[in-house]
Structure formats: C-alpha cells, structure tokens
Amino acid sequence: MTSTEKEAFLPSSAEVELAKVSFVKLDKVLSERKSSDQVSCTLVINNGVEIDITPSAAQALLEVVNVISHGKAVVVNSIDKVMETQEAADFLNISRPFLCKLLDSGEIPHHMVGRFRRVKYEDLLAYKSRRITKQNQAMDELAAQAQELNMGY
Structure with missing residues (x-):
C-alpha cells in the first residue's frame, strides 16, 4: 500500500455545515446518474470553470464530503494493485x-x-x-x- 505521509484535512465548523448540504445534493445527483447510465460528471467551480471527472472520482468525492459532514478529518491515499x-x-x-x-x-x-x-x-x-x-x-x-x-x- 505504497503511500507517503499525508496531512489530514480537518474541517472547520462552517465546512462541516456546508458539507452536510453538499452531501445530500451530491448523493441525489449521483444516484440519478447511476440509474441513467451517464458516464461522466462535471464540476463547475465558482469562476465558471468546468471540470469533467469520472464516476469513480465522483463517488470518491461523495465519500470525502460525507466524512467531512460528520466533522471528521480526511486523508486521501492511493492503494497499489x-x-x-x-x-x-x-x-x-x-x-x-x-x-x-x-x-x-x-x-x-x-x-x-x-x-x-x-x-x-x-x-x-x-x-x-x-x-x-x-x-x-x-x-x-x-x-x-x-x-x-x-x-x-
């Protein structure tokens, strides 16, 4: 499980509240997307920049937002095959x-x-x-x- 030491992202109380709302919205969108067989997702950043992400990246984002919505720290790591x-x-x-x-x-x-x-x-x-x-x-x-x-x- 090759991983370098990474710093945890500890959310502020404002981030926790935003994550609670974001999780509900993102979960709904991804659930609808699963049933319609769409293969990509697009994130729109505040400045209007659009970023296409894969369904697995969107699911990972959902998991991260869920953890943050519970006020917990998040560390993102990769796992070797x-x-x-x-x-x-x-x-x-x-x-x-x-x-x-x-x-x-x-x-x-x-x-x-x-x-x-x-x-x-x-x-x-x-x-x-x-x-x-x-x-x-x-x-x-x-x-x-x-x-x-x-x-x-």
Whole structure:
C-alpha cells in the first residue's frame, strides 16, 4: 500500500455545515446518474470553470464530503494493485500471522515474488466482501433465534 505521509484535512465548523448540504445534493445527483447510465460528471467551480471527472472520482468525492459532514478529518491515499503481507493485513485490520494462515489455506489467493508473498488488492476486496456477507448472515440467524425465543430483541 505504497503511500507517503499525508496531512489530514480537518474541517472547520462552517465546512462541516456546508458539507452536510453538499452531501445530500451530491448523493441525489449521483444516484440519478447511476440509474441513467451517464458516464461522466462535471464540476463547475465558482469562476465558471468546468471540470469533467469520472464516476469513480465522483463517488470518491461523495465519500470525502460525507466524512467531512460528520466533522471528521480526511486523508486521501492511493492503494497499489499488489500489496505486501503487512500492508494487506493492515488493510483487512487483522494480524500478519492470521493473514498468512488465510494465504496458506487458499482462502485468499497470492503469488510469490522471490520468497515474498504478494496479494492483489482485488483479492483482498473479494475476501472482505465474503467476510461481511458471512457476518451479516450470522447476525440475521442470531436475530431470528432471538425472535423465536422471545428474547425481546
């Protein structure tokens, strides 16, 4: 996850309030754009300059505005397509030894570069998605059991 140390953008209270309004508007526009299959977005700056951005950049902007609207600091970083084991473990918020067990068991694909393991970002996202799906299924089962047992949940 090659990244240089970047400074966090800490929003002022005025920026938080503006971000709340901006988030609602931007979210609405992007939702409409998704349903109409439009492929680009245009930002118009105060001086009238128009800037075309990709849908993925617009979605990233939406996420940044959402974080700012909650008064939180924002750091923008890029992620390499292939990560070392420690970077991958940090991304998944697990220990490196646990990640290595997942790699050895084949649950997450990897390849070797010399004697070092490398993991594709896409494979980490797929694992994370599977993990979230399993967690949601377990929560649904627990909720159903609680309902059957009249536990009041």
